[in-house]
Amino acid sequence: MIAGVRVSGWEHNSAVLIAVAAGEQGSGTLQRLHADGTPAGRPETVGDLAAAVAARERADGSRWIWSSTPALYPPLLRRGVRVARCHDLQLTEALLLGYHGRWGEPRALAAIHARRHGLPVPADPAPADPVPPGSGPIQAALFDDLAEPPEEIAVVVEAYADQLARIADVAEAGRFRLLVALESAGALAAAEMGHHGLPWDAAAHDAVLRELLGEPTPGGGPPRRLVELRERITEAFGGARLNPESPADVLRAFSRAGIVLPSTRAHVLRGVDHPAAPLIVEYKELYRLWTSHGWSWRAQWVRDGRFRPEYVAGGVVSGRWATRGGGALQIPKAVRRAVVADPGWTLVVADAGQLEPRVLAAVAGDGRLAAAAATGDLYAALATDAFGGDRAAAKVAMLGAMYGQTGGDAVPALAALQAKYPVAWEYVQAAARTGEGGGLVRSWLGRTCPPAGGGPTSGAQARARGRFTRNFVIQATAAEWALALLAGVRTRLAATSAQLVFFQHDEVVVHAPADEADEVAEAVRAAGEQAGRLLFGDTQVRFPLDVSVVRCYADAK
């Protein structure tokens, strides 16, 4: 039993349970449930599902049980209806199937529906292609897929009862319940963030682009600075034309100049003594900016002062989020200048520092490492404790241990880490051994890694698998901590005008009226404090948040 169970929160609450199924044209069916998942009364069909949900949300503080948050929630948000809690059957099903090593099997809803109708069990649908805002009715398409016969509410009810029973069967049911609640809360937050969008100042974005790239070309061709650079690169090679974006062209041109290179990577080119080398590095950097986050990107993804990516909660095997289209989780630092709060509003930016080594300290139960993780700078504490004050060496060793590095400059530091923190060392070693031997590992709350691909495994593949499982136990648990932070922030913001607008692995951004900024910053800090207790109970490991209140994302520390 973990301490989280004692904390009033998600896993044991008195929320009214209501199963919901969407019908056609905004209608739907509701079914009250007892705490054990059995029906309470008869299902009720309503013509206006959004209105019915809003009414019960106000009255009850309900937990909504539905098939898929990304399918059902956005239409409610467009009607201005926000819900506090849900149970997402598809996300939960994926967690449960994974727990039993049964990846790739059909979703519960589809399987139950098929069985009730005597139909063959359908395969999972292929993921949708990225759809920029305004260019396609992706949500309508999802609704079409879900337009089930009227008894679909019975499928929802049956699937929920089935999942409750299976959750109760897992070894650490309390932790797993928390995982399910957090995953579902994350799905709500993802839909809300996609709905609200990230404040995007087109003029500021334009200023960044013009400063770095020069004037845009009217026809949409390469901007002035790129054209100039390309000419100077040609000159530097004595007039021979080449495409600086083509690794083969670049290698050939240097070869003709008597310089043989292993690759055209930036760090290789930086060490080359030739006038073209720095020009190519600059060209490649600017070219990426132009193609990935330039003017045409903005035309495609930014509308009405908001960048609205489609977040995919649980889209990564480790539990981290993915996005479909727009590259929301890879916004270059320079482009963050374009993320600006509305007039009279601010951005509250919170970043969890050194999250993964702190997670290792907590899950491994290594007292000496936990003591280092009780400080504000874990690497500095490590350096004092075991690395003769060399903070850089401490950091390299810690990262190497978590990623499975075995060679290179880090070897002596790794040995020092093993000697001083044997309990933590053994924790990641055990995870690696399990993976190398073909076994599965789990996060702290019970998310299970996917099995290795089929076929015979070479020694190299087994070691790669070991590095994956070694890292999984940490990365997946860090993702759980971040979900707990996100869910806590979301709950605390419900009473304010502020909105969650961005979430990137270990960082959240809240868009808040300026006069609520202090209150929001305090709420974020409180959520951070609670996240650690919720997962790990009474540990001395701290998970400090760096909180900034800024107008512009680029100004956050």
Next chain:
DNA sequence: AGTTTCATATGG
């Protein structure tokens, strides 16, 4: 011509 893989960048 369309699809897949490679190389290289971005983020954590």
Next chain:
DNA sequence: CTCGCCATATGAAACT
């Protein structure tokens, strides 16, 4: 005897 984890996105190169 190579060997550091998880991703997305782009264009070039290779493939069907």
